[in-house]
Amino acid sequence: MGRTVPALLVGLAVVAAGMVLVLVRVNPYFYFAGYVILQYVVIATAWNILGGYGGYVNFGTPAFFALGAYTAVVLIRSLKAPLPVLIVAGGLVAALLGLGIGYLTLRLRGVFFSIATLALSVVLQTIIMNWEYVGGSRGLSILRPSGPPFGNYGVFLFTVMLGLAVVAVLMARFIERSWIGRGLAALRDNEEAAECMGVPTLRLKLFATTVSGFLLGVAGAPFPYYVTFIEPNSAFALDYAVNALAMPMIGGTTSWIGPVIGAVLLGTAQQVAIVTISSELNLLLVGVVLVGFVVVAPEGILGLVRRLRTR
Amino acid sequence: MAGALLEINGLTKRFGGFLALNQVSIAVKPGERFGLIGPNGSGKTTLINCVSGSLPVDGGRITFEGRDITAMPAHRRTRLGIVRSFQIPKPFTSMTVLANLGIPLENAAHGRGADGADAMQILETIGLANKAHLRPAGLTQIEMRKLELARAMAARPKLLISDEAMAGLSSAEVDDILAILFRLNEQGITIIMIEHIMRAVMRFSERIVVLDAGERIAEGTPDEIVRNPAVEKAYLGE
Amino acid sequence: MFSWDLLANAVVAGLLLGGFYAAVSLGISLIFGLLDIANIAQPAFVIVGSYAAYVLHDAYGFDPILTGILLTPVFYLLGALVYRIYYASFERRGDEALRGLVFFFGLLFIIEVSLSMKYGVDYRLVQTGYLSRSIEFGGVGIAFRYLVPCVIGVAMTAVLYLFLGRTFYGRAIMAVSQDQAALRLMGADPIHIKTIAFGIGIAAASLAGALLISIAPVIPSTDRDYIGRMFAITVLGGMGSIAGTLLAAVILGVVESLMATFFGPSWSLAVSFGILLAALAVRPAGLFGR
Numbered sequence: 001m002g003r004t005v006p007a008l009l010v011g012l013a014v015v016a017a018g019m020v021l022v023l024v025r026v027n028p029y030f031y032f033a034g035y036v037i038l039q040y041v042v043i044a045t046a047w048n049i050l051g052g053y054g055g056y057v058n059f060g061t062p063a064f065f066a067l068g069a070y071t072a073v074v075l076i077r078s079l080k081a082p083l084p085v086l087i088v089a090g091g092l093v094a095a096l097l098g099l100g101i102g103y104l105t106l107r108l109r110g111v112f113f114s115i116a117t118l119a120l121s122v123v124l125q126t127i128i129m130n131w132e133y134v135g136g137s138r139g140l141s142i143l144r145p146s147g148p149p150f151g152n153y154g155v156f157l158f159t160v161m162l163g164l165a166v167v168a169v170l171m172a173r174f175i176e177r178s179w180i181g182r183g184l185a186a187l188r189d190n191e192e193a194a195e196c197m198g199v200p201t202l203r204l205k206l207f208a209t210t211v212s213g214f215l216l217g218v219a220g221a222p223f224p225y226y227v228t229f230i231e232p233n234s235a236f237a238l239d240y241a242v243n244a245l246a247m248p249m250i251g252g253t254t255s256w257i258g259p260v261i262g263a264v265l266l267g268t269a270q271q272v273a274i275v276t277i278s279s280e281l282n283l284l285l286v287g288v289v290l291v292g293f294v295v296v297a298p299e300g301i302l303g304l305v306r307r308l309r310t311r
Numbered sequence: 312m313a314g315a316l317l318e319i320n321g322l323t324k325r326f327g328g329f330l331a332l333n334q335v336s337i338a339v340k341p342g343e344r345f346g347l348i349g350p351n352g353s354g355k356t357t358l359i360n361c362v363s364g365s366l367p368v369d370g371g372r373i374t375f376e377g378r379d380i381t382a383m384p385a386h387r388r389t390r391l392g393i394v395r396s397f398q399i400p401k402p403f404t405s406m407t408v409l410a411n412l413g414i415p416l417e418n419a420a421h422g423r424g425a426d427g428a429d430a431m432q433i434l435e436t437i438g439l440a441n442k443a444h445l446r447p448a449g450l451t452q453i454e455m456r457k458l459e460l461a462r463a464m465a466a467r468p469k470l471l472i473s474d475e476a477m478a479g480l481s482s483a484e485v486d487d488i489l490a491i492l493f494r495l496n497e498q499g500i501t502i503i504m505i506e507h508i509m510r511a512v513m514r515f516s517e518r519i520v521v522l523d524a525g526e527r528i529a530e531g532t533p534d535e536i537v538r539n540p541a542v543e544k545a546y547l548g549e
Numbered sequence: 550m551f552s553w554d555l556l557a558n559a560v561v562a563g564l565l566l567g568g569f570y571a572a573v574s575l576g577i578s579l580i581f582g583l584l585d586i587a588n589i590a591q592p593a594f595v596i597v598g599s600y601a602a603y604v605l606h607d608a609y610g611f612d613p614i615l616t617g618i619l620l621t622p623v624f625y626l627l628g629a630l631v632y633r634i635y636y637a638s639f640e641r642r643g644d645e646a647l648r649g650l651v652f653f654f655g656l657l658f659i660i661e662v663s664l665s666m667k668y669g670v671d672y673r674l675v676q677t678g679y680l681s682r683s684i685e686f687g688g689v690g691i692a693f694r695y696l697v698p699c700v701i702g703v704a705m706t707a708v709l710y711l712f713l714g715r716t717f718y719g720r721a722i723m724a725v726s727q728d729q730a731a732l733r734l735m736g737a738d739p740i741h742i743k744t745i746a747f748g749i750g751i752a753a754a755s756l757a758g759a760l761l762i763s764i765a766p767v768i769p770s771t772d773r774d775y776i777g778r779m780f781a782i783t784v785l786g787g788m789g790s791i792a793g794t795l796l797a798a799v800i801l802g803v804v805e806s807l808m809a810t811f812f813g814p815s816w817s818l819a820v821s822f823g824i825l826l827a828a829l830a831v832r833p834a835g836l837f838g839r
Binding site for chain 3 (some may be wrong): 021052057059104105107108110111114115116118119122123126127129130218238241245246248278280283284287288290291294295298305309
């Protein structure tokens with residue numbers, strides 16, 4: 001616990017630095033790209049809490065992300081709710097989805113959880129596409145609220161996402177260093193042995209699924225304001241599914257640092273590449289990189305660094 | 312049996328059409344050194360899996376310290392003090408040997424008087440102290456077996472079930488493990504030993520139960536068991 | 550708005566659909582049900598089969614079902630190759646739970662995006678003369694477009710069932726799923742057997758794909774529609790039981806058809822997902838079972 005206070009201070013410093021950046025006149029495109037990269041920091045960190053720490057692979061990241069986004073849409077349309085409410089609500093609804101899917105499948109082998117999450121995105125997308133209130137398949141225009149606290153709204157969203165990224169990373173770090181994180185590692189290594197050593201495996205798995213879902217929903221909640229036109233194809237984009245896997249895999253799944261490294265590296269690369277190559281080719285390359293890493297360097301960059309260190 | 316630590320009544324377990332355990336009843340006294348033997352496939356490990364909670368039962372009751380634990384999840388049974396080691400070692404491969412012990416210490420033994428220093432003590436007792444900061448991948452066969460036992464000890468057991476901890480070990484190594492088990496029993500831990508190495512079981516056990524084809528066929532002191540014709544038949548005559 | 554006619558048509562359509570769904574699921578029933586390899590890329594191979602049939606029909610006018618059958622050796626080899634890579638990278642290292650799964654997802658992803666890049670997102674459908682016809686049977690209309698794939702699906706099921714029960718390699722595949730040690734004693738190499746089984750599974754997928762594009766329009770992302778269906782059928786059918794796969798496929802087909810007729814077609818995916826979850830909930834084998 002003695003390390004938590006310094007960590008919090010570092011987190012606050014990062015947010016403060018972000019806000020200072022706002023005062024300096026930076027190319028506005030930086031904020032758009034930066035928002036996407038920070039969003040991926042949250043997504044990759046969230047995925048890793050269940051996937052890297054616990055060993056349970058979630059292929060349905062778009063479902064959770066989009067659920068957060070569309071919860072926000074419902075609250076914007078019905079109550080004109082402020083951003084903090086959207087974020088918390090989006091997180092809670094996605095957390096419930098995580099808990100539900102977990103409860104139904106986590107007593108079985110991990111592969112069934114993964115298969116269920118794979119099918120989940122498609123089903124949820126179909127439901128949303130048939131729901132007129134949130135725009136259905138045609139989409140919905142979202143008006144940004146007037147008067148953000150500072151700068152223009154794009155800059156404001158960037159700072160918000162920066163704050164969310166810091167929160168997500170701090171949560172992951174806290175979990176990782178607690179008995180929960182150690183218990184998750186034990187159940188990832190050998191679930192039967194962990195259970196027989198007193199680890200409450202089912203409870204920990206449900207915890208991880210719920211927290212992971214929560215953070216994914218949180219990442220999605222500001223999305224309607226960011227894009228100002230929400231439609232299912234972008235909310236449920238395949239990008240989220242593959243990046244949520246690739247970023248932790250590339251960075252390293254055993255620690256909170258891995259997803260951050262992966263998100264910054266891969267996210268930046270994609271933002272740069274997007275201007276030169278088609279989005280499909282970009283996705284294809286991410287897929288190839290993912291498969292490459294999983295075959296050749298499954299422990300990611302962190303693992304490679306660790307191996308170089310112990311030479 | 313009155314005052315029994317562990318009582319199994321009419322335990323039945325099926326795998327599809329195969330009857331692995333048929334109405335097995337066993338009672339273990341507190342502080343006892345109890346041996347469980349039987350030919351391969353007689354249901355010993357299945358019985359242990361049912362007692363530890365890894366497998367649900369199809370019939371019968373399991374009582375520990377007077378409490379019905381038949382429906383209790385495995386991790387809670389461990390917290391009550393029922394601990395088992397695995398026949399094929401199942402270490403936590405991503406952690407050091409020391410951290411492997413940390414898991415039972417902070418989960419199974421939680422709130423029952425354990426702290427960090429105990430892990431090193433246990434490793435010293437069992438002879439693994441110099442490997443404390445290695446990953447399990449760097450251990451030899453017998454060291455892995457010792458780790459299994461050390462982990463079980465770290466869970467602060469009241470009842471320790473040792474599942475073939477000595478299989479494939481040399482004579483000296485068997486004596487090594489035996490000495491550790493004797494010492495644990497002196498500290499008050501009830502021990503159920505499942506073994507094929509007869510001299511170890513005979514020397515260690517105060518009472519032995521014999522299983523064959525999922526049924527209890529004999530019970531008694533080591534001398535009684537050795538002279539029991541039904542036991543001979545189970546092992547030799549087919 | 551209910552009528553017996555509507556019901557009868559829905560049920561018959563469902564039965565026919567079920568036969569086709571069996572064709573789609575046979576591969577994963579073999580690969581996941583029997584071999585316990587969670588190949589979530591299977592639907593992508595089905596779509597590859599669809600596009601192969603489409604391309605050859607478009608270029609040379611080949612009949613799609615004929616193409617499907619003729620291409621099975623090619624897909625068999627592809628499947629064998631994929632398994633070898635999977636084995637060398639993951640199974641051999643004991644890493645299949647997490648990394649093997651991600652590998653197959655990566656494969657699914659790469660295949661879908663590649664098809665998307667090559668063929669775009671226009672719907673493709675193959676229409677041939679005989680498939681456009683239909684017959685009347687007891688007041689119910691039966692389209693050849695559905696009937697032929699159904700018949701082929703049932704035939705594929707029968708062939709696979711006989712293969713697994715009556716031939717040496719078939720029984721070896723059944724054995725490998727239960728006891729690899731015994732198989733070695735029999736003189737068969739489990740890896741070789743699994744390679745064959747995986748190859749057959751992919752070949753079945755590609756043939757199902759050729760059938761699919763004769764029934765309904767296909768785009769690269771159609772694979773996602775079949776993930777839920779495939780696994781729902783495999784789990785419901787009893788993980789590796791070929792006869793069970795056919796029965797489960799027919800049940801799913803009928804339920805989907807009824808839902809589509811009376812509540813609208815957009816609910817079909819929810820049906821398969823719901824059946825998947827229900828089947829998983831009811832499965833007696835928990836975490837330590839099979």
